[in-house]
Amino acid sequence: MTAFNRTALEEVLKKRFFYAPSFQAYGGVAGLYDYGPPGCALQANIIDLWRKHFVLEEEMLEMDGSIMTPAEVLKTSGHVDKFTDWMVKDLKIGEIFRADHLVEAVLETRLDGDKQARKAEAEGSVQPEKNKKEKKKGKIQTAVKLEDSVKADYEEILAKIDNYSGIELGAIIRKHGIKNPETGNDLSDPVEFNLMFESNIGPTGHLKGYLRPETAQGQFLNFKRFLEFNNDKMPFASASIGRSFRNEISPRSGLLRVREFVMAEIEHYVDPNNKDHPRFNEIKDLKLRFLPRVIQDEGKTEPIEITVDEAKIVDNQTLGYFLARIQLFLTKLGIKSDRLRFRQHMLNEMAHYACDCWDAEIQSSYGWIECVGCADRSAYDLTVHSNRTKEKLIVRESLAEPIVYEKTVLEINKKVFGPKLRQHAKSVEEYLTSLNEEQLEALKKSLQDGNGGTKVPGKDGNQYEITNEYLSINRQTFTEHVREYTPNVIEPSFGIGRILYSLIEHVYWTREDDEQRAVLSFPPRVAPFKCLLVPLSNNPAFTDLVADLSKRLRMLSIAIKVDDSSNSIGRRYARNDELGTPFAVTIDFQSVNDGTVTLRERDTTKQIRENVDTILQVLKDLVEENVTWEKVMELYPTFVTQQLE
Structure with a gap:
């Protein structure tokens, strides 16, 4: 097998204008890229498949949020301090x-x-x-x-x-x-x-902001609206596709490490007491290549291949379900399953609030690259935004049977508390109301041991004397008819540019008889152009037939590229192989006489010849992937009269 030649691939991508450095005439800026016609189409097709595979299939609630984000939002989320x-x-x-x-x-x-x-x-x-x-x-x-x-x-x-x-x-x-x-x-x-790009909102410069580093925060802050839109039913998921920005330190690996990129993110909201997924049985027998942290701790990188159901190393069913759905999506795109693995985050690498986190890593000439992250973020995001804004981001669920329980409760005597502590009252109250039951019981004991008095810290860091006059701490019995809880969030996050480049590497090859003839074997559903329409020459006799076929193909929503240049048929086929165009319809003089055309398949270069109506139906079925080329070859005779390659 010929060794992979990244330089040759990059020449093809440059020549066919899949993408190019932004502002190149001015010297360019590292980490910024422009997508050309095939790159735009490829990205749009990947996103379209993503929407069908996740948003439509899972009945997700989609939103498009603002790119500019107030600093206060990202301060609360932890990005200002920890990103x-x-x-x-x-x-x-x-x-x-x-x-x-x-x-x-x-x-x-x-x-x-x-x-x-x-x-x-x-x-x-x-x-x-x-x-x-x-x-x-x-x-x-x-x-x-x-x-x-x-x-x-x-x-x-x-x-x-x-x-x-x-x-x-x-x-x-x-x-x-x-x-x-x-x-x-x-x-x-x-x-x-x-890594965030800092900016100001408005002409005064008083409102500080950042270009968003992810699409997630807009989804979290709209949780109440999503829940209401979903008729208060749990679980459910929101989704967002859009540009994000990260001021990368040293972007050096093409589309794999850039400063502006498209993300597709899902926030799946689930009951923390029940993280099972209703469709888990559909994917439980799917085998994935897992690289758990226990193997990494041993200094090894060889994954284990087991079913999702066998993968007890994954924290919960919903997380496992999405890992399986991620693999199905990536392989449907054309990613090679033997060059895909799911690596579990190491303890030091995982966010402190996360229950579990896995990266879908794709192997390319740059090594193993994270292209999708899938994390159980627990209730962190909704909790911190709720605490900051005082808006309850919770689910209320009516109970069939009421729950009776006891709880240690703090009650502040406002008539004494405020006048005694004066300007320090708010600081001390914030500290006291932040205590959990165990801490409240410890405070109660401290008051008893201190003959009704003790010192507590305020949020300002100073110590203040309090007595039993200020507050009471008692066990109380509660009866709940409605359960309130903050959902946990399972978050699959996709880097579309990284997936796009990895896919290009996975489908790239050269013909055995000529290494200069490159081919990009995109599956029809994601190929930038589905069909090349190529008249034998620019003879006026072909004009009407080309126009009619173009119109009929457009009506079938089949993306086409007409090549009526003076190059040879073989040369025109070859340069569209470099674009990844899976099929080509050729019009020749026989077409004018009897209404038949040839249909060529990119990878095998084999052709069939039938009447236009038959070819259009076959092409539609191929593009929609309702039939394979192998099946077509069984149904129709191979056309071998012309030697055009």
Whole structure:
């Protein structure tokens, strides 16, 4: 098998204008890209399939939120304080790198050099000297055999790369002598960098804002409206597709790490006491390739392949259900299942509020890349926004049988509390009302032990004397006819650009007889253009038939591309193979005489010839994936008269 050639693929994508650096005439800006005609169509088709697979299939409630977000919202969500990556700087020239990505790239390069050296040694050839270098993957690489212990250390670091703190990354950089790969200069210690784009809303500059780093917050803040729209029924899901922005430290991997991108996010709201999914049986026998944290902790990266039902390592049914649905979506797009895995977040990498989190990672020439994140975010988001805004983001559920229970309750004597504490009353009250039952019982005991008095902290950090006059703490009996709860949220989050690029790599190949002839084997449902309409020449005799076929194909909602250039038929087929166009209808002089045309399939280059009505029906069935090309070949004779390739 021919080794994958990323440079050749990038030339095809550039030539066919799938995408290009934004503002290139002005030197461009790293991490910003423009999509050309095939790129736009491919992205739109991926999104369309996503909507059908998730929004329509799961009856989700879709919304389109504002891109500009007030700083207060993102302060509450934790993004202002915690939405950061670790960066290091070249101490001489100031070049910036994301620390974990740099460590990963350098160690992978060294391991690749070790692999070459060991191969050369096994074949009996001379081992390259340390100063003998070769260009590979755009980097200078030395083929040097590593000591076994060093090799094992590198492999363990790579397996745990997402689990390191800034201090730990700094220690790794120093221990293994990691420097700027291009200059060899020393690097600074890692420092945190917030990834959000800051801005101001309005002309005064008083209202601070950010370009949103995700679409989720708008969904959380509209939870009450969603619930009402859904007739107060649980569980349900909201969904949003739109642009998000992250000020990446050092975007260097094309569409995989950009500063502006399209996200598709789902927020599935579920009862925290029942996270089973009603459709779990539909997917329980589907096999996924899981990489749980216990395997990563051992410094290994080989996944285990088991069914979703067998995967007790996944926290709950709903989370497992969405992992399975994610795999079905990605493979339907054309992602190769043997190059797809689900990696569980390491403990240090997982958000503190999350119950469990898995990344759908797709393997490309850049390695394993996270393209979808799927997390159980518990009740964190709705809770913090509710606490900040004082708006109840809860579900009220009538109970068939009332619940009777006892609870420790704090009651503040406002007539004494306010006059005694004066301007400090609010600070102390905020502290007292934040106490849970166990803490209230401890406070009650402290008051008893202190003969009716004790000191408590205010929210301002100072200590204040309180007595039994100020408040009472007692056990009370409650009867509930309505249960109130804050839903937990299962969140699948899709990076459309990353999926798009990974898909391109997975469907790219070259013909055996000519490596210059590239093919993108997109499934018909996502191909930018479904059909090439190609007259044999620009002879006027074909004009009316081309116009009629174009109209009829458009009426069938089949995206077409007409190529009536002066190039040979073979050349025109070849350049549309590079666009990933799965089918081609060819019009020749026989078409004018008897109304028949040929239909060519991209991957096999085989053709059938039938009348126009038959070809249009076959093409419609192929594009809608109601029939396969193999089945078509069984139903109709292969057309071999013309040799056009």
